[in-house]
Amino acid sequence: MRVLTTGGAGYIGSHTVLALIEAGHEPVIFDNFDNSSPEAVRRVAELAGRDIELIEGDLLDADAVDRVLSVGNFDAVIHFAGLKAVGESTAQPLRYYRTNVVGTLNLLDAMQANGVCQLVFSSSATVYGTSGASRCAEDLPLGTTNPYGTTKLQIEQILDDLAASDPSWHVAKLRYFNPVGAHASGRIGEDPRDIPNNLMPYVSQVAVGRRDHLSVYGGDYPTPDGTGVRDFIHVVDLAAGHVAALEALPEFPGARAWNLGTGEGNSVLEVVRAFERASGKSIPFEIVDRRPGDVAELVADPSRARVELHWKAERGLEDVARDSWNWQRNNPFGYENSDGDADA
Numbered sequence: 545m546r547v548l549t550t551g552g553a554g555y556i557g558s559h560t561v562l563a564l565i566e567a568g569h570e571p572v573i574f575d576n577f578d579n580s581s582p583e584a585v586r587r588v589a590e591l592a593g594r595d596i597e598l599i600e601g602d603l604l605d606a607d608a609v610d611r612v613l614s615v616g617n618f619d620a621v622i623h624f625a626g627l628k629a630v631g632e633s634t635a636q637p638l639r640y641y642r643t644n645v646v647g648t649l650n651l652l653d654a655m656q657a658n659g660v661c662q663l664v665f666s667s668s669a670t671v672y673g674t675s676g677a678s679r680c681a682e683d684l685p686l687g688t689t690n691p692y693g694t695t696k697l698q699i700e701q702i703l704d705d706l707a708a709s710d711p712s713w714h715v716a717k718l719r720y721f722n723p724v725g726a727h728a729s730g731r732i733g734e735d736p737r738d739i740p741n742n743l744m745p746y747v748s749q750v751a752v753g754r755r756d757h758l759s760v761y762g763g764d765y766p767t768p769d770g771t772g773v774r775d776f777i778h779v780v781d782l783a784a785g786h787v788a789a790l791e792a793l794p795e796f797p798g799a800r801a802w803n804l805g806t807g808e809g810n811s812v813l814e815v816v817r818a819f820e821r822a823s824g825k826s827i828p829f830e831i832v833d834r835r836p837g838d839v840a841e842l843v844a845d846p847s848r849a850r851v852e853l854h855w856k857a858e859r860g861l862e863d864v865a866r867d868s869w870n871w872q873r874n875n876p877f878g879y880e881n882s883d884g885d886a887d888a
């Protein structure tokens with residue numbers, strides 16, 4: 545399939561573009577590099593052993609998006625592009641609603657106008673934010689606790705209404721749990737622009753010496769070791785989940801949600817220990833107050849994806865730690881100051 549991938553230069557997008565090529569598809573990237581680098585695309589091309597079509601553009605430019613869809617001859621779209629930092633969304637809600645919701649509306653208008661009606665959308669387990677459940681199946685009541693999460697929920701609702709209005713639409717709403725890890729080559733991985741908000745990139749930066757210690761947010765949760773428990777899913781498994789969803793889409797008219805997670809929970813301290821084993825470095829940490837908005841435990845029930853998409857996560861925490869460390873030690877400052885341009 546010829547697939548437009550918005551945000552395809554980003555962390556999850558870059559791994560998925562590679563997986564799409566490996567599965568025989570033809571991805572085309574649309575990205576404004578707001579939170580990514582052309583170097584990531586260059587490296588995906590190097591790993592794939594072929595050129596990748598890249599269009600630099602902004603989803604907020606409705607005419608540009610329409611032009612891309614009108615000439616691209618696409619079979620489907622995978623929509624990763626958007627802003628994703630929970631804390632920043634609380635400080636800049638309008639920017640988040642504009643980029644995520646208005647950007648998606650522009651994309652959907654252009655898809656509809658050009659007869660492209662198959663979509664895979666990046667949603668998030670954050671839509672289970674108010675359910676109070678620690679193990680989440682897709683039919684739980686949904687609710688959110690921050691503007692970022694609300695943009696994802698609003699987009700899910702828009703997709704439901706759109707699919708209900710016209711039976712030609714086939715939409716996969718993929719609810720990711722905690723994407724982590726990197727491609728085993730160490731050539732592509734997560735490259736946060738500022739101080740990382742998320743656990744795994746923070747731990748990696750402590751191991752490589754960029755930060756001196758980790759703050760563990762809360763040691764008194766009702767979990768086995770008192771620290772938060774999450775479902776950490778390796779990004780290469782997540783990428784495979786997109787290929788599975790794309791290929792299953794023709795069988796699923798309407799809009800349908802699938803969790804992409806492992807079904808296993810690991811605590812913050814288990815992540816720290818796994819990273820210490822993988823890197824041979826010690827990760828100093830301090831237990832501090834809970835972070836507002838965090839829950840004790842959030843783990844996927846991934847059975848629907850296993851049964852309907854024939855997909856399941858193959859990798860565990862040890863693989864995550866090994867591959868994250870391999871990426872971090874080979875690229876201590878991410879794509880910046882990389883060897884990429886020097887020999888290109």
Ligand code: NAD
Nearest residue numbers: 551554555556576577578579580602603625626628666668
């Ligand atoms: P990322 O920031 O690495 O990738 C997003 C990409 O979208 C970037 O390349 C960025 O430059 C691009 N982009 C942003 N605004 C754009 C615009 N207006 N026009 C065109 N391109 C634009 O993030 P990621 O971790 O790869 O996440 C991908 C998607 O998955 C996002 O929608 C995110 O909300 C969702 N998600 C991520 C996580 C996570 O923990 N990483 C969890 C759940 C859901």
Ligand code: UFG
Nearest residue numbers: 668669670721722741742743746759760761772812835838
């Ligand atoms: N944590 C720390 N120290 C840190 C960072 C995180 O102790 O420096 C802890 C958190 O308190 C939490 C766990 O590590 O217990 C995981 O936190 P992350 O920030 O890595 O991930 P979250 O589960 O908070 O959120 C992630 C994404 C969201 C997404 C959500 C869905 O960042 O975008 O998963 O479950 F919505």
